[in-house]
Amino acid sequence: MRERERVRAWRPAVPGIHEVLHAEFHEHAYPLHTHAEWSLLLIDAGEVAYRLEGRARRAPTATLTILPPGVPHDGRSAGAGGFRKRVAYVEAGWLDDDLVERSVDAPLLAHPALAGAAARMHRALEAGGDGLRAESELLAIRGVVLRDLGGRRMRERRDDPLAARLRALLDARLTGAPTLADAARELEASASRLVRAFTAAYGIPPHRYLTGRRVDAARHLLLRGTPPAEVAAAVGFYDQAHLTRHFARTLGVTPARFQQAA
Incomplete structure (x- = not known):
């Protein structure tokens, strides 16, 4: 793995956010895996191609993607230039369980304001002393997500x-x-x-x-x-x-x- 693959991660002292990950990848491809938390994926450069519950998806630059807990996904650069991303892993109870399947249907959140709110949240998290700002931006993101996903048709969920x-x-x-x-x-x-x-x-x-x-x-x-x-x-x-x-x-x-x- 080349040295240009960069990762920085930390646990912020902000309620509801378990971990923050900032990364730049040129060669790395994520295998199929799951997380216990909701993942808020902000793409700063490049584009990520991934599968979510077996369906092909794209996450372009300056967009926010929401990946639900317990749902398998992978990921790789969609082009030769790699990608940069910032991820906030938020507690599993951040959204209700009945929104998991709706987020599988529509993981890419196209509201322009969401990417801006996510970027401001990450700047506050990096600053380290502005937890209240980070909490506020996370609440704002949640409000838009609830409005967006709440109006989508819910698929029947498999439950064996x-x-x-x-x-x-x-x-x-x-x-x-x-x-x-x-x-x-x-x-x-x-x-x-x-x-x-x-x-x-x-x-x-x-x-x-x-x-x-x-x-x-x-x-x-x-x-x-x-x-x-x-x-x-x-x-x-x-x-x-x-x-x-x-x-x-x-x-x-x-x-x-x-x-x-x-």
């Missing part, structure tokens, strides 16, 4: 009880996740049925979902200053090399570089 039980099992045991055989015995279903149900319900196979959740947990610990070797064991990776391989594949930088840039 077996898939939901497996997902809850994986979430509860990140560090000691059961094998598929163990999960099959515990949930009284065959391993193949578990994989089919989970992938159909969430658009991502169980093993990839688990890896993404572990990388998310690793990000949070790294931003608290936990050494990478300790992080690996704490989130369920076999060793630091195992963590590094999956972390770099997902986020484009190694855990050490991610932590140093925080």
Whole structure:
């Protein structure tokens, strides 16, 4: 990975915002993954091509895209020049659950004022001492999102009880996740049925979902200053090399570089 791939992340002291990520990527492509939070994606330069729940999407320059929690997505530069982005990860309860599917239908928010509000929010977050301004801009963004998504038709949501039980099992045991055989015995279903149900319900196979959740947990610990070797064991990776391989594949930088840039 070339040195021009740049990432800076931190945990701001602003209610509702769990993490902030500023990045510039030229070669990195995100694999399919999920987040536990709502992701507010502001594109400052270039264009991002991505799939959200299997559908091809674009995020152009000077636009805000909203990515809901628990929905699989990937991402890569749509052109040869790479892209720059700023992301705020906000708490899962920022919007009601019934807006998840509506945001899948319409993740790109075309209101010109939204990109400006997001840019002002990030400037306040970078300043470090203007949390009230950041909170105010986030509230303004939420108000526009609610008006925009609230008027859209809601699609029927897939909800397989077996898939939901497996997902809850994986979430509860990140560090000691059961094998598929163990999960099959515990949930009284065959391993193949578990994989089919989970992938159909969430658009991502169980093993990839688990890896993404572990990388998310690793990000949070790294931003608290936990050494990478300790992080690996704490989130369920076999060793630091195992963590590094999956972390770099997902986020484009190694855990050490991610932590140093925080």
